[in-house]
Amino acid sequence: MVTRSRDIAVLIVVILLIWQGLYQFTGTGLLTAPLDTFARVLRLLGTPNFWPHLHESASAFLRALAIAVGAGLTVGMALGAHRLSGEVAEPILVALYSIPKVTLYPVVLLFFGIGMPAKVVFGAIHGVVPIAIFAMNAVRNLNPIYLKTAQILKLGPWATARKVLLPATLPEIFTGLRVGFSLTLVGTLLGEMFGSQRGLGHLLMAAIGLYRMDTIMAITLLLVIFAITINSILLVVDYRLHRRV
Amino acid sequence: MAKGEAHVTLQGVTRVYPGVAGQQPVHALGPLDLELVKGEFFSVVGPSGCGKSTLLDVLAGLASVTDGAIRFEGVPIHGRVPDGIGVVFQEDASFPWLTVEDNIAFGLRQNSVEAGEVRRRVDHALSLMGLKDFIRAYPAQLSGGMRQRVCIARTLVLEPRLILLDEPFGSLDQQTRLLMGDELLRLWRETESTVLLITHALDEAAMLADRIGVMSARPGRFLEIVETGWPQDRDSRIVARPEFGRITGRLWSHLRVESLKALGQDRPPL
Numbered sequence: 438m439v440t441r442s443r444d445i446a447v448l449i450v451v452i453l454l455i456w457q458g459l460y461q462f463t464g465t466g467l468l469t470a471p472l473d474t475f476a477r478v479l480r481l482l483g484t485p486n487f488w489p490h491l492h493e494s495a496s497a498f499l500r501a502l503a504i505a506v507g508a509g510l511t512v513g514m515a516l517g518a519h520r521l522s523g524e525v526a527e528p529i530l531v532a533l534y535s536i537p538k539v540t541l542y543p544v545v546l547l548f549f550g551i552g553m554p555a556k557v558v559f560g561a562i563h564g565v566v567p568i569a570i571f572a573m574n575a576v577r578n579l580n581p582i583y584l585k586t587a588q589i590l591k592l593g594p595w596a597t598a599r600k601v602l603l604p605a606t607l608p609e610i611f612t613g614l615r616v617g618f619s620l621t622l623v624g625t626l627l628g629e630m631f632g633s634q635r636g637l638g639h640l641l642m643a644a645i646g647l648y649r650m651d652t653i654m655a656i657t658l659l660l661v662i663f664a665i666t667i668n669s670i671l672l673v674v675d676y677r678l679h680r681r682v
Numbered sequence: 683m684a685k686g687e688a689h690v691t692l693q694g695v696t697r698v699y700p701g702v703a704g705q706q707p708v709h710a711l712g713p714l715d716l717e718l719v720k721g722e723f724f725s726v727v728g729p730s731g732c733g734k735s736t737l738l739d740v741l742a743g744l745a746s747v748t749d750g751a752i753r754f755e756g757v758p759i760h761g762r763v764p765d766g767i768g769v770v771f772q773e774d775a776s777f778p779w780l781t782v783e784d785n786i787a788f789g790l791r792q793n794s795v796e797a798g799e800v801r802r803r804v805d806h807a808l809s810l811m812g813l814k815d816f817i818r819a820y821p822a823q824l825s826g827g828m829r830q831r832v833c834i835a836r837t838l839v840l841e842p843r844l845i846l847l848d849e850p851f852g853s854l855d856q857q858t859r860l861l862m863g864d865e866l867l868r869l870w871r872e873t874e875s876t877v878l879l880i881t882h883a884l885d886e887a888a889m890l891a892d893r894i895g896v897m898s899a900r901p902g903r904f905l906e907i908v909e910t911g912w913p914q915d916r917d918s919r920i921v922a923r924p925e926f927g928r929i930t931g932r933l934w935s936h937l938r939v940e941s942l943k944a945l946g947q948d949r950p951p952l
């Protein structure tokens with residue numbers, strides 16, 4: 438664990454050094470220096486105007502995530518349990534997964550208009566597919582011997598679901614949730630950039646329009662820190678879950 | 683129920699796997715008659731794919747018979763797992779998300795056995811199966827043979843009256859296999875349970891069982907039931923006896939022909 442933390446510290450220092458180097462190499466205007474960017478983040482956080490935007494993004498993201506997780510798990514598990522529909526649905530899901538979701542955006546805007554619902558839906562569209570695919574495979578690849586064992590040990594349906602099905606499928610389902618988390622965040626922000634008057638995505642767009650490099654970098658840094666932190670935690674859990682299988 | 687009474691009876695037991703998605707149905711087993719006597723050690727040998735695991739499934743109530751009837755302690759088994767049956771499967775069925783200890787205690791806890799009793803039985807099984815040093819290990823950290831021992835222990839702690847084992851020592855080396863055989867004999871004597879052991883190792887069957895059912899190539903039926911005549915308090919040292927060689931020789935004379943059939947080198951029309 439100690440060497441682990443040291444590795445992470447070294448990595449952060451290296452990234453900061455590269456960043457500083459790039460800044461000096463490209464000259465002012467294209468990038469802001471690390472220190473200036475952190476200072477700008479602090480100033481942003483000190484601005485009362487900033488918080489409603491952050492709140493807007495956070496609530497859009499959480500709603501999108503809830504929908505993606507709820508729908509993804511339900512659809513994925515149902516498809517996994519029902520062999521035939523799973524086989525029919527899999528190529529469709531994979532196709533959905535690989536098309537750029539931006540192409541769907543006009544349709545989403547048409548249906549939901551500009552504002553909260555559109556970005557929630559757009560975020561959820563990004564996250565739901567990987568969650569469904571992983572959940573489907575988790576259920577489909579469940580070793581039937583575990584169910585036989587549950588029968589022999591005289592577990593009822595509820596105990597079988599909780600004590601056998603859930604732990605047996607959890608590692609793979611969790612990987613789906615981790616991937617779904619990242620993509621939902623991307624989707625929500627994209628939604629905000631093009632179809633919203635509020636939120637971090639909108640701020641980012643506005644800053645791009647005004648060519649405010651410091652604001653762009655500061656918001657990006659904030660988002661990166663958030664995404665990396667959560668994703669690292671999820672990765673650690675994911676790794677722990679998979680180590681036993 | 684006294685020793686010597688019929689514990690399990692099979693009459694005309696047949697199982698046909700229905701053909702899924704245009705495939706031919708597979709007639710896997712039977713018709714087959716058998717009577718397991720209370721407290722006996724019965725072994726089943728037969729060529730690969732002859733329906734041994736299928737026999738175990740229908741006996742345990744995990745699959746229903748296509749035809750015929752099975753009674754366990756006088757009550758018909760029909761696609762429902764009755765009380766008092768323990769099964770060790772051919773595949774590794776240990777739960778990878780639980781430690782060795784929690785795996786073994788799983789069935790007891792699910793059936794609300796009191797904690798002190800769980801402790802006592804699990805400790806006993808741990809030392810019996812030589813897993814004492816691995817209480818907190820996860821199955822991924824164990825060898826295949828050790829995982830199989832976890833599964834055996836998980837079954838034994840439930841103190842079943844009928845124990846069905848499907849090639850439980852398949853992943854063990856020959857020496858450990860013999861020693862585990864000794865343990866199994868000891869357990870069988872101690873618990874006075876009825877044991878049905880499926881194995882592909884003829885020497886294992888010959889050494890452990892009171893009676894050995896020799897199965898034909900698929901669809902599996904009993905060609906002959908060989909009585910070993912071993913004393914109750916036998917152990918692995920009987921492999922040195924001349925009768926042992928005679929029994930394995932007898933098993934092989936049947937199985938050579940059936941195994942060739944199973945390999946398709948002399949397949950009779952179905």
Ligand SMILES: Nc1ncnc2c1ncn2[C@@H]1O[C@H](COP(=O)(O)OP(=O)(O)OP(=O)(O)O)[C@@H](O)[C@H]1O
Nearest residue numbers: 699708710729730731732733734735736737772900
């Ligand atoms: N779920 C199934 N669906 C269709 N056919 C099956 C199924 N399970 C087994 N069979 C067929 O039934 C036959 C008997 O299988 P079974 O697993 O009982 O053999 P076995 O004697 O246990 O073989 P082995 O010694 O290799 O374990 C085989 O021909 C197999 O192909």
Ligand SMILES: [Mg+2]
Nearest residue numbers: 734735736772
């Ligand atoms: Mg088998």
